[in-house]
Amino acid sequence: MARPAPPSRPDAAPRTGREALVFSWCGMRGLATLALALSLPQVTDTGAPFPARAELTVIACAVLVVTLLLAGLTLPTAVTLAGVADEADAESTAERAIATRAHRAALHTLAEWDVPDEVATLARDRLSGLAAILKGDPESAEDRERLESLRRAKDVVRRIQTRALAAARAEVLAARREPGTDPEAADRVLRRLDLRTVLLE
Structure with a gap:
């Protein structure tokens, strides 16, 4: 038998520590990191190429992909372990x-x-x-x-x-x-x- 859907709330803010844990687990992840890496200038004030700009961008992309996949694939387990559904x-x-x-x-x-x-x-x-x-x-x-x-x-x-x-x-x-x-x-x-x-x- 299907479980009744939890009642909707006007706000989506977490009310308990368990909900906050799940929210943080599936949060924004590396988007801010990638945005910062892409905002680095191409060259410095002296006109020289910005050191390791390409490497930093690749690292930011890798962090973003890994954290998104990790969070997405483990989210059901995190919800179960946190007991949000039972709550x-x-x-x-x-x-x-x-x-x-x-x-x-x-x-x-x-x-x-x-x-x-x-x-x-x-x-x-x-x-x-x-x-x-x-x-x-x-x-x-x-x-x-x-x-x-x-x-x-x-x-x-x-x-x-x-x-x-x-x-x-x-x-x-x-x-x-x-x-x-x-x-x-x-x-x-x-x-x-x-x-x-x-x-x-």
Whole structure:
């Protein structure tokens, strides 16, 4: 079974020492060295050829090629040894657990409202896609159609959703305060939840 992709982040900066290690392993390498070697003048101030300019350029090219090949061929091993994939899986699992709790809290609010069955069904259908959205899954065309249906629905549906999203937000904040919860995972779910709240206004 394919592993879920780690949630995307707006910035690509490494957050842990393991990620920094992998970033540095597959970094720029000898490009700056080659640029410096090529920037050496052809001749000195006296008009004589620059000493060992050709040799320095060849050495810079060799360093660039070797380091690129070495880093490229060993990058999968470096990622495995650093445990970055396992770390991403753990983050994804933590986010999904928090998102599931938020989704359950949102659905629980439906029981507190005395509304017609068709209205409750409409709200429940829309909230069924909330779990996937909070987990970082891309929004489907069906989800967008449900959102448009809700926008045309009665005010009571909007009030239900507002309260449900507030309950989901409170659940995420409660989970964030619990020992053993990854606060960054909770913050990422919270950002998605806040975005969903803004889109429904």
